[in-house]
Amino acid sequence: ETGVTQTPRHLVMGMTNKKSLKCEQHLGHNAMYWYKQSAKKPLELMFVYNFKEQTENNSVPSRFSPECPNSSHLFLHLHTLQPEDSALYLCASSQDARTVGYEQYFGPGTRLTVT
């Protein structure tokens, strides 16, 4: 266990559904991240939050909407997704995104399938 949990672990949704992914970290960190991992592609950073403020949006389509109510929780709200959005979505946390030299701790991921 890395101290980062994600729910659900698996999710199948239709293109018209609305669902949310949840991430929680128990490490006392101040930065949280969403990544997308697709087959045969490098891990892609989607969003970065530092002390609850969004500091990075890596040109992510608006059908993905992040929310960070506090430094321990991060959500990814999904709506009207496309089949190409099927992937493993990973959440991570680190001590402070502004400070160089901190490693990131990853959750186990949510395997999303869009039908």
Next chain:
Amino acid sequence: SQQGEEDPQALSIQEGENATMNCSYKTSINNLQWYRQNSGRGLVHLILIRSNEREKHSGRLRVTLDTSKKSSSLLITASRAADTASYFCATDVPGAGGTSYGKLTFGQGTILTVHP
């Protein structure tokens, strides 16, 4: 090509042998990190080497960094079947003010298979 590229893409060895994976990158970095991922699960941080360091050890892991060649290697000695996983390098590239604001750039990884 990308900021971080691992080589080889796949490596198959016998238990007890050493495994070496390489990573090349393009721009200046603050640090380079290696992560392991077991099939379909989250990544686990292995080791971080700063740009002013040349070599670092952690248990059976040895990482080297050559900033002049913009390359790094990860050596796993006396490999075990449990080392079977994908291994990724990630670069922390300085932005404005010297920090990357947490933005790591990952390579596509090396798939290591260790046969018992």
